Amino acid sequence: MAKRSAPEVNAGSMADIAFLLLIFFLVTTTIETDSGISRKLPPIEDVEDPPIIKQKNIFTVVVNRNDQLLVEDDLMELKDLRAAAVAFLDNGGGQGEEACDYCKGKRDASSSDNPDKAIISLQNDRFTSYNAYISVQNELVAAYNELRNREAERLFGMKFTEMEALAKDGSSYSGNRDRLKENIERVKLMYPQKLSEAEPKK
């Protein structure tokens, strides 16, 4: 007598079960945004006597309650802000010890001495919208990144933003990581991000 084979399990409804699960996961999936502009807040400490900063080394950006920009006492459109910030940071108007040999700016004596001295001061109103604030922040960070990219490409043949991305997720990077971090620090020192935020006006 021939052996009876085990009866086959009907798999016809497997697709239905899988569909059910699939739809559940489709519905619950939210593609989370987890990227943004990173900032560091200044610690609270009482500075006894704040260092005196020359007016020409400060680049003031004021955003008012109607989301209008006032840059160095002039009304400005958002699209011009990045170029203005780059021109200010890269000016390199200093003489002697304060000279900046890698700056490619106009060397205007009435603008910043060198990138290390240049400070961007951002002030906003309590009624400024968050949209406007983020836009301004983004443009200012973009100005720094533009200059850092330029120097990183000149020195290391690679964009600064790419270097940072590599340093963060190291698995794909085969070169010397310590060296990479050193290079990043070097570029950061050339154009240190000095963005000061004043308390909003009441």
Next chain:
Amino acid sequence: MSKFKKKKGGELPAISTASLPDIVFMLLFFFMVATVMRQNTLKIQNNLPSADQVEKLDKKDLVMYIYAGKPSQRYQSTFGQEARIQLGDKFADVKDIKAFIEAERASKREELVPFLTTALKVDGETNMGLISDIKQELRQVNALKINYTTKKGDVFRNMN
């Protein structure tokens, strides 16, 4: 009677659906892997602004989320139209932030505490006053690493 019946011509054979479960399972596994379960139910409108100079937040478990924005439609009758802060699952006040940060810190291993980042997920329409208050509170508890969570995109879309 013949052993080999001739098939009646013209009729198309049915398409085999035997591999359908396989295809569905493939999709299922993709979504299972890609799914991040939402930790918090949003009770506020949260239309983030766009920016293009963004950095990725890599370590998800080291991020504390603070949400802010106008209450969603169904909460507006109880909580009004003013922008509010949401911590975890609940509406909160500015002065609750300190306790929230401390609680988050206590739940993490001690050596990881310095790497904690605060992600601000704030609706674009919110006034800066509220955000300044949040930042002031964060400075007081020494949670200085913050991240303004944004969508990826052109900033000029924010202004309209």
